[in-house]
Structures are given as C-alpha cells and as structure tokens.
Amino acid sequence: MSHTPVMLDEACEGLNLSVGGVYIDATFGRGGHSQAILSQIGPQGQLIAYDQDPDAIQHGRMHFKDDRLELRLASYESIYADMQQRGLLGKVSGILMDLGVSSPQLDEASRGFSFMKSGPLDMRMDAGLSGRPTAAQWLAQNDESTIANILYRYGEEKLSRVIARAIVHHLKHVGPIDTTEALGQLINESVGARYPKGKHPATRTFQALRIVVNDELNTLDRCLAQLIEVLKINGRLVVISFHSLEHRRVKAMMQRYLPGNEMIVDIQTPADTPRLKRIGGVVTAGVQEQAVNVRSRSAQCRVMEKVA
Ligand SMILES: C[S@@+](CC[C@H](N)C(=O)[O-])C[C@H]1O[C@@H](n2cnc3c(N)ncnc32)[C@H](O)[C@@H]1O
Known part of the structure; x- marks a missing residue:
C-alpha cells in the first residue's frame, strides 16, 4: 500500500x-x-x-x-x-x-479508520503503544452528551445529538459497536435520510472519532x-x-x-x-x-x- x-x-x-x-x-x-x-x-x-x-x-x-x-x-x-x-x-x-x-492507514481495514472497509473500530495511529483506548472503547466509556459534543466539535456534525443518541441506545439495548461496518450502518440508519446526497453520513463522525482517539x-x-x-x-x-x-x-x-x-x-x-x-x-x-x-x-x- x-x-x-x-x-x-x-x-x-x-x-x-x-x-x-x-x-x-x-x-x-x-x-x-x-x-x-x-x-x-x-x-x-x-x-x-x-x-x-x-x-x-x-x-x-x-x-x-x-x-x-x-x-x-x-x-x-x-x-x-x-x-x-x-x-x-x-x-x-x-x-x-x-x-x-x-x-x-485508511486502506488497511484492520486499522479501523474507514467506514468503507470492514474492520475493528480501532483508529489508533500508534496501534495502542501509548495505551490510549480504541474508538470502540472510547464510545463505550463516554456518555451521550460527551459523544455529541465531540462529534460536533471535531466533526462539525450538525446531527451530532441524533447520532450520539443512536450510539448510546445501541450500546445500552443492542450490544457493543466493535466494527467500522456496525458504526457506519448505525449512522446510516439514524440520519441517512436527512443527510445531503453525495456525502456518506458517517464521514464526519469518523473524522471526529479519529481526532479524539488520537488527541x-x-x-x-x-x-x-x-x-x-x-x-x-x-x-x-x-x-x-x-x-x-x-x-x-x-x-x-x-x-x-x-x-x-x-x-x-x-x-x-x-x-x-x-x-x-x-x-x-x-x-x-x-x-x-x-x-x-x-x-x-x-x-x-x-x-x-x-x-x-
Ligand atoms: C499524511 S501522513 C504523512 C505522509 C508522508 N508525508 C508521506 O509522504 O508519506 C501523516 C502521518 O503522520 C503520522 N502522525 C499523525 N500524528 C502524529 C503524531 N502526533 N506524531 C507522529 N506522527 C504522527 C501518521 O501516523 C501518518 O503516518
């Protein structure tokens, strides 16, 4: 690559x-x-x-x-x-x-940076050397308002509250969100219909998570x-x-x-x-x-x- x-x-x-x-x-x-x-x-x-x-x-x-x-x-x-x-x-x-x-990094599915590739929801550039949490762990460790704020600040995602609610609801009532595919699909289901054509609804959320996971x-x-x-x-x-x-x-x-x-x-x-x-x-x-x-x-x- x-x-x-x-x-x-x-x-x-x-x-x-x-x-x-x-x-x-x-x-x-x-x-x-x-x-x-x-x-x-x-x-x-x-x-x-x-x-x-x-x-x-x-x-x-x-x-x-x-x-x-x-x-x-x-x-x-x-x-x-x-x-x-x-x-x-x-x-x-x-x-x-x-x-x-x-x-x-984007092309290697196992790094978990891309919603276009199915892989673990990881996103750590240092592959965990510094002990920082993966994106999946970060989502599981934070509450709805923190997730929404990060999506808004780091992804400039206008639908941050809706996406954060869907994530937290899924984590509480359905199960873990461990893969890029699962998160991409969840975002698509929650806001896909309201998203402007031509941009994948997970783009901004993935950018925000990448930024927060790697500080x-x-x-x-x-x-x-x-x-x-x-x-x-x-x-x-x-x-x-x-x-x-x-x-x-x-x-x-x-x-x-x-x-x-x-x-x-x-x-x-x-x-x-x-x-x-x-x-x-x-x-x-x-x-x-x-x-x-x-x-x-x-x-x-x-x-x-x-x-x-
Ligand atoms: C856009 S790429 C650089 C590409 C490079 N200029 C080339 O021509 O191949 C950015 C690189 O910066 C690294 N990176 C991002 N944040 C970093 C940091 N805080 N310290 C060191 N490397 C970092 C990433 O792991 C990635 O490999």
Whole structure:
C-alpha cells in the first residue's frame, strides 16, 4: 500500500532545503516527503523523521537504506525534548508537518479508520503503544452528551445529538459497536435520510472519532509553538493541513507569532514578540494534482520562517 505525497514540490521549496542542513520530517508516513528532502540535502545533510505508527516506521526501515536518515517511532510531541537532549535546539534548518492519516492507514481495514472497509473500530495511529483506548472503547466509556459534543466539535456534525443518541441506545439495548461496518450502518440508519446526497453520513463522525482517539488537535496545539524553539534563525516550518480544524490551529499559531500582534497589549498576558515571518500565502494543490490525488483537494500548505 502506497501513499502519494501531497504538494511535494511546494513543501520542499517551502523548506528552502540546503546542502548539509539538519531537517525534521514530523510525520514520516511512507516517506514520500522524506525521500525528496534526502535528495536535496547532500551527503552531509541529516534528516530525523518521526511517526507514531509502528507500521510506518517498520516500512521506512525496510525501504530506506540511508545513513543520513534516522527514523523514530514517537509522536512529534517528543521532538522538542529529543532535540534538547541532543543539543540541537535552535539548530534545525527546517521542519515539515504533513498532518492527518496516511493512505495505508485508511486502506488497511484492520486499522479501523474507514467506514468503507470492514474492520475493528480501532483508529489508533500508534496501534495502542501509548495505551490510549480504541474508538470502540472510547464510545463505550463516554456518555451521550460527551459523544455529541465531540462529534460536533471535531466533526462539525450538525446531527451530532441524533447520532450520539443512536450510539448510546445501541450500546445500552443492542450490544457493543466493535466494527467500522456496525458504526457506519448505525449512522446510516439514524440520519441517512436527512443527510445531503453525495456525502456518506458517517464521514464526519469518523473524522471526529479519529481526532479524539488520537488527541490530534491538542497534540498539534501543544507542539506547534515548541517547534519554533527547535528551528534555527531563518529555519522554516512547513505545515500541510487537511481540514478546517487543522487549518484554524495553524493560523492561530501563526497569528500569535507573526509581527503585528505585539500591539495587542493585555496586562495579564503580555504580547508575544514576533518570532516568525510568513513566507508566501496559503498554497493549495494545483489542478493536475487535485485531479489525480483526491487527498490533496482539501490540503493547505503554510510556510513560516523563524526570525527570533
Ligand atoms: C499524511 S501522513 C504523512 C505522509 C508522508 N508525508 C508521506 O509522504 O508519506 C501523516 C502521518 O503522520 C503520522 N502522525 C499523525 N500524528 C502524529 C503524531 N502526533 N506524531 C507522529 N506522527 C504522527 C501518521 O501516523 C501518518 O503516518
């Protein structure tokens, strides 16, 4: 199973790759971006790549034989501490984050990410290494209003209350919801008739569950500001995001550290000094890429440079 990297040229250009630099790929996946980075950093360059998915790292170890690449099975949340430990804080030339799930994760039924494939309702990107609950366990452990709130916040699902009620009713009176198929079918039965044509009624619920199971947005929030410390002055941070909740996080972080915001003086929370400079505007995939890679259609690429 392969993964077609999104906005490969744009991301590499955004990183402003230079021979001999130290780079980080925060989301290795199948290594499409990593491979392109390695091809442009010369024999002395170094690339440290993270992924919390053991399958991604195992695949990388099998297919990449390159001494310049170090693969780390860890969340990108550990980048700051890792770089601190190695004395690399403030020395990294560029960091790439290509958020979300990879095609192999979606395509492999046993990972439980997709309502299009029948499999266990799992959705843990780290395959359980950190001990987080599966999506099925998360549903069974939470009450109706928590489920509804998560579907609304992380899936922007307008019918969140109806779906949450159907889930909790099923769990109480029918039995466990252990498979992607069972959840997809339940959602279809409860709201399918009210759903606009062309979109599967389970799409938003599956997105919300994936986000909560992997704590995706909180992790991103915690991590983004730390990455500024990892970069050297003039180092670049490139983030590719795929849905409005991710776009918003990246924009909020940029607004906080870009020039102009030092005017917002509040005695309790002094304004941050500008740390970043925006490089170009929001980049989206070209028409040709969008035609051949569906995942690229919602993608937005933002580039920032550390200035202080
Ligand atoms: C869109 S894919 C990356 C694809 C990659 N750029 C390529 O070209 O193959 C996103 C990857 O990020 C990983 N990921 C998501 N959240 C993560 C986190 N907090 N820490 C590390 N990896 C994460 C996922 O497991 C997935 O493999």
